[in-house]
Amino acid sequence: MIDLALLGCGGGMPTPERYLTSLLINYKGRKILIDCGEGTQVSMKLLGWGFKTIDIICITHGHGDHTVGLPGLLATIGNSGRTEPLTIIGPEGITNIVNGLRVVAPYLPYPINIIEAPADSICLSFMKDGLKIQEDKNHHISETIVISTLSLDHSAPCLGYSFYITRSPKFSVENATLNRVPKILWNKLQKGDKVIYEGKTYDPTLVLGPKRKGIKISYVTDTRPIEAIANFIEQSDFFICEGTYGDDEDFEKAVKNKHMTFREAAAIAKTGKVKELLLTHFSPAMANAEIYINNAKDVFENSKLGEDRYIKTLSFTD
Amino acid sequence: MIDLALLGCGGGMPTPERYLTSLLINYKGRKILIDCGEGTQVSMKLLGWGFKTIDIICITHGHGDHTVGLPGLLATIGNSGRTEPLTIIGPEGITNIVNGLRVVAPYLPYPINIIEAPADSICLSFMKDGLKIQEDKNHHISETIVISTLSLDHSAPCLGYSFYITRSPKFSVENATLNRVPKILWNKLQKGDKVIYEGKTYDPTLVLGPKRKGIKISYVTDTRPIEAIANFIEQSDFFICEGTYGDDEDFEKAVKNKHMTFREAAAIAKTGKVKELLLTHFSPAMANAEIYINNAKDVFENSKLGEDRYIKTLSFTD
Numbered sequence: 001m002i003d004l005a006l007l008g009c010g011g012g013m014p015t016p017e018r019y020l021t022s023l024l025i026n027y028k029g030r031k032i033l034i035d036c037g038e039g040t041q042v043s044m045k046l047l048g049w050g051f052k053t054i055d056i057i058c059i060t061h062g063h064g065d066h067t068v069g070l071p072g073l074l075a076t077i078g079n080s081g082r083t084e085p086l087t088i089i090g091p092e093g094i095t096n097i098v099n100g101l102r103v104v105a106p107y108l109p110y111p112i113n114i115i116e117a118p119a120d121s122i123c124l125s126f127m128k129d130g131l132k133i134q135e136d137k138n139h140h141i142s143e144t145i146v147i148s149t150l151s152l153d154h155s156a157p158c159l160g161y162s163f164y165i166t167r168s169p170k171f172s173v174e175n176a177t178l179n180r181v182p183k184i185l186w187n188k189l190q191k192g193d194k195v196i197y198e199g200k201t202y203d204p205t206l207v208l209g210p211k212r213k214g215i216k217i218s219y220v221t222d223t224r225p226i227e228a229i230a231n232f233i234e235q236s237d238f239f240i241c242e243g244t245y246g247d248d249e250d251f252e253k254a255v256k257n258k259h260m261t262f263r264e265a266a267a268i269a270k271t272g273k274v275k276e277l278l279l280t281h282f283s284p285a286m287a288n289a290e291i292y293i294n295n296a297k298d299v300f301e302n303s304k305l306g307e308d309r310y311i312k313t314l315s316f317t318d
Numbered sequence: 319m320i321d322l323a324l325l326g327c328g329g330g331m332p333t334p335e336r337y338l339t340s341l342l343i344n345y346k347g348r349k350i351l352i353d354c355g356e357g358t359q360v361s362m363k364l365l366g367w368g369f370k371t372i373d374i375i376c377i378t379h380g381h382g383d384h385t386v387g388l389p390g391l392l393a394t395i396g397n398s399g400r401t402e403p404l405t406i407i408g409p410e411g412i413t414n415i416v417n418g419l420r421v422v423a424p425y426l427p428y429p430i431n432i433i434e435a436p437a438d439s440i441c442l443s444f445m446k447d448g449l450k451i452q453e454d455k456n457h458h459i460s461e462t463i464v465i466s467t468l469s470l471d472h473s474a475p476c477l478g479y480s481f482y483i484t485r486s487p488k489f490s491v492e493n494a495t496l497n498r499v500p501k502i503l504w505n506k507l508q509k510g511d512k513v514i515y516e517g518k519t520y521d522p523t524l525v526l527g528p529k530r531k532g533i534k535i536s537y538v539t540d541t542r543p544i545e546a547i548a549n550f551i552e553q554s555d556f557f558i559c560e561g562t563y564g565d566d567e568d569f570e571k572a573v574k575n576k577h578m579t580f581r582e583a584a585a586i587a588k589t590g591k592v593k594e595l596l597l598t599h600f601s602p603a604m605a606n607a608e609i610y611i612n613n614a615k616d617v618f619e620n621s622k623l624g625e626d627r628y629i630k631t632l633s634f635t636d
Contacts (some may be wrong), residue, residue, distance in 0.1 A: 013394050014360050038390045039357050042332050064390050064422040072356045072386045076331050100421025103414060104382040 001315050002027050002165055002215055004238065007043040009289075009306035011222070011244050011259075011281035012065055019043040019308050020065050021281040023219055023240055025163060027145060030131045032056040033073075034161060034219050040069040041076050047309050052080040055131040056124065058147070059090035060221055061158035062097045070098065071105040078108045084130050085111045089147065091157040092117045117157075121148040143168050150232040152223035154258045160220040160232060167316050168192070172209040179206040213318040218274075221281045224255070225264045230271035237314050239272065240306070241265040243279035246292025250283075259283075262292050266299035280306035320345050320483055320533055320632050322556065325361040327607075327624035329540070329562050329577075329599035330383055337361040337626050338383050339599040341537055341558055343481060345463065348449045350374040351391075352479060352537050358387040359394050365627050370398040373449040374442070376465070377408035378539055379476035380415045388416065389423040396426045402448050403429045407465065409475040410435045435475075439466040461486050468550040470541035472576045478538040478550060485634050486510070490527040497524040531636040536592070539599045542573070543582045548589035555632050557590065558624070559583040561597035564610025568601075577601075580610050584617035598624035 003026040008019025020037030024044065031054045033040075044051065054077055060066055077086065088098055094116050115122065123134040124145040134144065143166055150160040171190045181202055185195050189207045196202075218233040221242035233239050244259035245251075254261050262279055269277035277300055282289050289305050296303035304310075321344040326337025338355030342362065349372045351358075362369065372395055378384055395404065406416055412434045433440065441452040442463040452462065461484055468478040489508045499520055503513050507525045514520075536551040539560035551557050562577035563569075572579050580597055587595035595618055600607050607623050614621035622628075 013390065013397070014357065016360055016364050038387060039332065039360065042334055042357065046334050062422055064393050067422050068386065068390045069356060072331065072382050075382050079331070097421050100418045103418025104380055104385045 001313060002217075004217065004312045004314070005047050005049065006240065006278065006280060006306045006308070006310040006312075007040055007047065008037070008308050009280045009282055009310070010065075010284065011242065012284050014038045014065070015284050017287075018282065018284075020069075021221060021242070021306070022066075022069075024049060025217065027131070027165065028126060029053055030055050030126065032058065032131065032145070032147075032163070034058045035060055035066040035221075036069040036073050037065045038068040041073045043308060044073075050080070051077045052082045053130070055084070055086060056147075057086065057088045058159075058161050058219075059088065059094055059097075060152075060161070060219075061091055061154060061156045062093055063156055063222070066222075067097060067101065071101045071103075074102070074108055074112070075105045078105075078110065082110045085113055087113045087115060087133065089115045089118060089122065089149075091151075091159045093157055117159075118147075118149055121146050123147075148232070150220075150228060152220065152229075153226045154222045154224070158222060160218065160223065160229065162216060162218040162232060162236070165215040165217075167212040167214045167318065169208040169211055171207060175209065176207040181206050212316070215314050215316060217314070220268075222259055224258050225260055225268055229268050233268070233272040233274060236272065236274040238276050238278065238312060239269050239274040240278045240280060241268065242281035243289075243296065244281050244283050246282070246286055246289050246295060248295055262296040262303070263299055266296035266303050269300040269303065275302065277303045278306050278310065278312075279303060282306075319634070320535075322535065322630045322632070323365050323367065324558065324596065324598060324624045324626070324628040324630075325358055325365065326355070326626050327598045327600055327628070328383075328602065329560065330602050332356045332383075333602050335605075336600065336602075338387075339539060339560070339624070340384075340387075342367060343535065345449070345483065346444060347371055348373050348444065350376065350449065350463070350465075350481070352376045353378055353384040353539075354387040354391050355383045356386040359391045361626060362391075368398070369395045370400045371448070372400075373402070373404060374465075375404065375406045376477075376479050376537075377406065377412055377415075378470075378479070378537075379409055379472060379474045380411055381474055381540070384540075385415060385419065389419045389421075392420070392426055392430070393423045396423075396428065400428045403431055405431045405433060405451065407433045407436060407440065407467075409469075409477045411475055435477075436465075436467055439464050441465075466550070468538075468546060470538065470547075471544045472540045472542070476540060478536065478541065478547065480534060480536040480550060480554065483533040483535075485530040485532045485636065487526040487529055489525060493527065494525040499524050530634070533632050533634060535632070538586075540577055542576050543578055543586055547586050551586065551590040551592060554590065554592040556594050556596065556630060557587055557592040558596045558598060559586065560599035561607075561614065562599050562601050564600070564604055564607050564613060566613055580614040580621070581617055584614035584621050587618040587621065593620065595621045596624050596628065596630075597621060600624075 010018030328336030
């Protein structure tokens with residue numbers, strides 16, 4: 001089970017009506033935040049899920065509406081008593097951006113690791129003291145979160161993110177017995193570790209049943225609708241996507257400003273065969289997003305409008 | 319006449335209950351902003367006085383709760399169509415802070431001038447296209463704003479600000495006639511310019527009556543109550559001052575964190591013989607500032623509690 005909260009649904013600038021677009025993923029009490037605009041920490045405070053347990057912050061790109069809140073949030077996380085390292089992931093230039101913004105928050109009681117423009121997917125393990133980046137990518141049997149990125153088409157280097165929460169296979173007494181695995185090793189093997197016992201190597205697969213389906217969440221903003229997105233978000237259980245403009249007549253603005261209309265976002269959701277689309281990053285000029293929702297639903301029925309602190313719980317289905 | 323709006327009354331971090339402490343001064347439609355924390359631009363939007371006409375931004379110090387909103391606000395001012403230069407004034411280190419934060423707002427459609435740790439007072443003239451810094455400080459006859467600064471005692475270089483809005487003397491037909499000033503020169507002299515006419519120099523004082531009292535506003539946060547403040551704010555018509563802690567029992571916290579209690583702020587107001595004290599920069603831990611107001615009123619009767627978008631209009635009295 002995993003809880004998501006869309007902290008805001010606005011784009012461009014913070015307004016009294018909408019917090020800026022940002023997503024908080026809560027996995028067994030540990031958190032991943034995606035984007036941090038001006039006011040994101042206030043929406044987080046209203047949400048009430050806490051600050052100390054934010055282990056990873058993913059930044060899509062360096063524009064202010066996705067980053068300005070970062071130094072204030074980092075300070076607030078510090079005030080919450082965190083001493084464990086925090087990892088920030090972002091596109092090319094993120095190190096420079098984080099270091100620039102930290103001019104007003106230079107001293108933090110915890111270290112910050114920055115991963116700039118990751119070439120490969122990043123695999124997180126759930127540890128007692130937080131989500132940690134796994135060095136050994138072959139160890140995929142227990143529940144982990146795999147973060148993948150895609151370069152988008154915006155006016156600054158920009159990454160889309162997908163989060164795949166793997167699910168560990170069930171323990172299979174049948175397999176363990178068939179494979180003649182000593183009972184004393186069952187527990188350790190179930191956790192995903194290889195074991196050498198009495199000169200023989202035992203692989204975890206010897207005691208486990210078939211693979212089970214995980215949960216896929218994807219987050220795509222800001223961008224034009226490039227072809228690669230559909231493949232990147234394929235089969236997502238939940239697809240959060242920018243729809244800066246609701247009105248089809250704003251198509252030219254969308255092209256000019258490197259954003260998308262509701263209809264374009266819905267077309268990606270359809271091609272990518274996702275289960276559900278949540279639209280967000282609404283232009284401040286669009287007072288009522290509601291009146292345009294059918295522009296998305298015409299193309300992809302299970303489209304919804306984002307709202308500040310829209311909460312979604314996803315469960316394993318397999 | 320001059321309008322003031324306290325945009326927020328919180329300190330430390332933005333919360334759902336209070337915007338961060340910041341003051342907007344509106345003088346004939348042109349604006350001076352003091353401090354810009356996370357969310358200040360949202361409170362400005364709620365206030366509705368506009369963004370384009372902000373000519374000067376004064377920053378007290380580099381802590382995030384006074385600066386994080388700067389890059390977002392600068393971008394919003396750009397989006398409002400401003401092309402005229404904007405001046406930022408601040409303590410030692412302000413150039414570095416502005417340049418650091420601007421990593422997310424590098425391109426603006428107007429130039430930014432930074433005045434770091436000004437040694438002297440800064441005199442502003444009201445021009446058609448905004449408040450401009452006067453080079454000739456002797457030209458003080460028409461209405462101007464004189465900005466003075468004081469180094470405070472905080473955990474970072476920090477400036478207190480005072481704003482003195484001068485008032486031009488009345489035109490005196492009696493003096494002009496007594497001093498035998500040709501009528502053709504009266505208008506020009508009244509505006510404060512010296513005139514050379516038929517080989518003779520005429521000084522503006524020849525046509526003007528006695529000096530008239532201006533309006534003094536002072537803004538002091540964050541600091542311990544050092545002796546120099548009372549003199550700096552002396553005779554202010556309106557004194558905005560930090561009172562991070564209302565409870566007298568938080569005195570030790572105030573000392574440790576380099577802030578003030580309500581009682582300490584009120585003592586400065588009394589010594590400085592100001593007309594009115596507005597307390598602000600309340601600690602997020604202080605849910606109800608109201609219950610402590612008498613700790614200030616005991617010392618200085620005309621003490622008030624700041625509120626988000628508390629508005630005050632000051633008029634010339636002389």
